[in-house]
Amino acid sequence: xxxxxxxxxxxxxxxxxxxxxxxxxxxxxxxxxxxxxxxxxxxxxxxxxxxxxxxxxxxxxxxxxxxxxxxxxxxxxxxxxxxxxxxxxxxxxxxxxxxxxxxxxxxxxxxxxxxxxxxxxxxxxxxxxxxxxxxxxxxxxxxxxxxxxxxxxxxxxxxxxxxxxxxxxxxxxxxxxxxxxxxxxxxxxxxxxxxxxxxxxxxxxxxxxxxxxxxxxxxxxxxxxxxxxxxxxxxxxxxxxxxxxxxxxxxxxxxxxxxxxxxxxxxxxxxxxxxxxxxxxxxxxxxxxxxxxxxxxxxxxxxxxxxxxxxxxxxxxxxxxxxxxxxxxxxxxxxxxxxxxxxxxxxxxxxxxxxxxxxxxxxxxxxxxxxxxxxxxxxxxxxxxxxxxxxxxxxxxxxxxxxxxxxxxxxxxxxxxxxxxxxxxxxxxxxxxxxxxxxxxxx
Numbered sequence: 019x020x021x022x023x024x025x026x027x028x029x030x031x032x033x034x035x036x037x038x039x040x041x042x043x044x045x046x047x048x049x050x051x052x053x054x055x056x057x058x059x060x061x062x063x064x065x066x067x068x069x070x071x072x073x074x075x076x077x078x079x080x081x082x083x084x085x086x087x088x089x090x091x092x093x094x095x096x097x098x099x100x101x102x103x104x105x106x107x108x109x110x111x112x113x114x115x116x117x118x119x120x121x122x123x124x125x126x127x128x129x130x131x132x133x134x135x136x137x138x139x140x141x142x143x144x145x146x147x148x149x150x151x152x153x154x155x156x157x158x159x160x161x162x163x164x165x166x167x168x169x170x171x172x173x174x175x176x177x178x179x180x181x182x183x184x185x186x187x188x189x190x191x192x193x194x195x196x197x198x199x200x201x202x203x204x205x206x207x208x209x210x211x212x213x214x215x216x217x218x219x220x221x222x223x224x225x226x227x228x229x230x231x232x233x234x235x236x237x238x239x240x241x242x243x244x245x246x247x248x249x250x251x252x253x254x255x256x257x258x259x260x261x262x263x264x265x266x267x268x269x270x271x272x273x274x275x276x277x278x279x280x281x282x283x284x285x286x287x288x289x290x291x292x293x294x295x296x297x298x299x300x301x302x303x304x305x306x307x308x309x310x311x312x313x314x315x316x317x318x319x320x321x322x323x324x325x326x327x328x329x330x331x332x333x334x335x336x337x338x339x340x341x342x343x344x345x346x347x348x349x350x351x352x353x354x355x356x357x358x359x360x361x362x363x364x365x366x367x368x369x370x371x372x373x374x375x376x377x378x379x380x381x382x383x384x385x386x387x388x389x390x391x392x393x394x395x396x397x398x399x400x401x402x403x404x405x406x407x408x409x410x411x412x413x414x415x416x417x418x419x420x421x422x423x424x425x426x427x428x429x430x431x432x433x434x435x436x437x438x439x440x441x442x443x444x445x446x447x448x449x450x451x452x453x454x455x456x457x458x459x460x461x
Contacts, residue, residue, distance in 0.1 A: 048085045048108070056209065056461055057085070057108040057185045061249045061290060064441040066321025066343065068290030074247040076183035076207030077108040084108070087187070090123060091115045094193070095176055101203050103179035111211060112187040117174040117196035128219035131170040134162035136220070142268055145223050152225040160222075167220040167236065174216065174237065175199060178206055186210035189459025194258055197237040202244040209251045212458045213239045215258035217275040223268075232271050238278040248289045254457040255279040256297040262331075263298070263356060274300070278333070283307040287317040293324045295457030300331035300356065306338030309365045309392065314339040321439070322347060324449065326456050327360065329353065336362030336391060337369055343437040344371040346444050348452040351387070352379035359386060361416075363393030368434050373400040373446040375411065384414050385423030395432040402446050411447060 048057070061074040068074045077084070084107040086097035097109040118126045141163060145155045155163075174196050178184070180203040185191075192212040200206050218235035225231040239255055242248055257276060266273050279296050281304040282289055296302055306314050318340025327334040328350045335342070349360050360376070363369055376387055384403055388396065402411040421428045 047087075048082065051087055051110055051112070051187055052185075057110060057183055061207070062441065064439055066290035066292065066323060066439055067288050067319040067341075068247060068249045068321065070319070070439050071288045072205070072247055074205060074207060074249045074288075074290070076205060076249070077106045077181055078183065079181075080106040080108045080183075086110065087112050089113050089115065091117050091119050091196070092121055098176060098182060098184065099179035101177040101179055101199075101201055104181050104203075105179070106181040107179070107183070109182065109184045110187050111184065111191040111193060113190060114192040114194065116194045117176070117216075118194075126173070128170075131173070131219055132162075132166045133169055134158070134165050136162035136166045141223075147225055147231065147269055150225075152231070154225065155223060163220050163222065167218070170219050171197070171236070177201055178203065180204045180206065183207040183209070184211065186212070186458055186461075191458065196239075198240045200240065200242045200245045200248055204246045206245065206247075207249045207251070208240065208253060209249075210253065210458055210461045212254040212256070213279075214256050215260045216277075217260055218277070219275070221273060221275055230270060233268070233274045235275050235277050237276075238281045240280045241278075242280070242282040242286045242289060243284045245286045246288050248286070250280065250289070250291045250294060252293045252456065252458065252461050254295045254297065255299070257299065261298055262300050276300070278302060278304050281305075281307065282318065282320055284311070285314055285317040287319050289320040291320065291322045291325060293456040293460075295326045295328060295453075296330060296334070297328045298330070302327070302330040302333045303335035304333055305335045305340055305342060306364065306367075309338065311338075315366065318342070321345075321437075324452060324456060326350065326453050328453070329356070330360070331356050332358035332360075332389070333362055334360045336364055337367040337393075338364040339366045341368045341435050342370065343440065344369065345373050345440070346446075346449050346452075347374045348449060349374060349376045349387075350379070350453070351376055351382050354380055354382055357382055357386070359389035361387065361396070362389050362391050363396050363429055364391040365393065367393045367396075369393075369396040369398075370435070370437055371396065371398040371401060371416070373443055373449075375402055375404050375446060375449060375452075376414070377404040377406075379406050383423070384416065384419040388416055388420040388429065390420070390424070390427040390429055393429065395430040395434065397431060397433055400446055404450075411450075
């Protein structure tokens with residue numbers, strides 16, 4: 019996979035100069051489904067980290083025969099090509115497609131993926147800590163769970179190729195149940211989609227995770243892993259009809275069937291995340307997936323701008339290593355039983371947070387908005403809280419509030435970098451109505 023040289027290298031304008039003729043004359047069928055030419059749009063120069071390096075043009079240079087309109091999961095899987103297919107392509111998603119369907123379109127349930135006699139009830143009876151103890155599950159039933167999980171993964175995981183744009187048609191384009199992987203590829207655009215409920219049918223019990231064990235699940239809705247130049251724009255990420263707040267508890271812990279909404283990991287670099295609606299997930303967005311992954315140093319450069327982080331539990335985002343610009347976002351913070359923190363300051367992270375609104379509900383205070391996960395500093399300024407009910411904006415010093423409430427894990431404000439690729443940081447009062455302007459259906 020190509021890794022860009024230090025910034026800047028080749029500008030986006032130079033890339034576009036080579037594709038103008040193709041982009042100016044889309045096929046008639048494409049013009050019918052996309053009269054405004056959204057599928058040919060590219061990330062503008064200066065719009066966050068995703069515009070650096072070679073820029074992010076996605077499939078804007080696609081030939082007519084590489085433009086696809088899909089309305090089933092089988093069509094979608096074929097159209098995106100897999101990670102070894104670098105042909106420039108545009109994939110229009112028309113209507114709702116569900117990953118949990120057989121090739122003939124018949125719906126699939128968790129029971130359809132279960133093999134070798136696996137049942138949840140037997141799993142719970144066998145590995146109950148009161149019976150099994152605090153040892154890792156093993157034996158035929160755990161092997162059956164792993165085999166069942168592999169059957170589901172083979173069905174719902176989709177690898178996106180380089181030089182690809184995936185865009186929703188109209189305001190009702192939904193990809194449900196899929197684990198969309200932008201893995202070891204370059205130059206990908208995801209826009210105008212509702213990405214919903216990538217649930218794991220076979221979570222595993224880890225009795226050594228935390229003080230009393232935890233259920234761990236697979237499948238981010240979107241996983242950006244080892245990828246470069248990615249733009250994620252105007253999408254809605256949610257749990258669909260399977261909200262985490264309604265999941266049962268087993269062994270005294272929530273039976274968590276979801277992983278992240280949008281995780282960016284493993285030396286991914288140059289990503290812009292803009293005008294998305296992230297809704298309701300507990301652990302929402304991880305940037306860097308391990309303190310021991312020192313190979314992430316110099317990568318994980320990401321911009322989050324003009325997003326609505328709506329009722330998330332934590333990780334909005336949680337950052338390790340990267341240079342991360344978080345500006346002009348709206349945080350709706352509610353439900354203290356669900357909420358942990360918003361911005362996670364992890365090992366060697368370089369967070370620069372400015373002009374964000376934190377709309378606080380249910381007695382949650384400003385001192386709870388940051389969490390120190392082994393970091394040292396965060397630069398923040400221009401951020402405000404908004405009183406419940408959409409009232410007055412009040413300037414807030416996030417670091418001072420954090421340090422006052424958590425003096426045993428203080429954070430500093432040392433400046434280690436200055437954002438370079440920022441076309442405009444809006445005044446904070448200009449984003450009060452952001453919730454009405456972001457997400458799928460609003461391109």
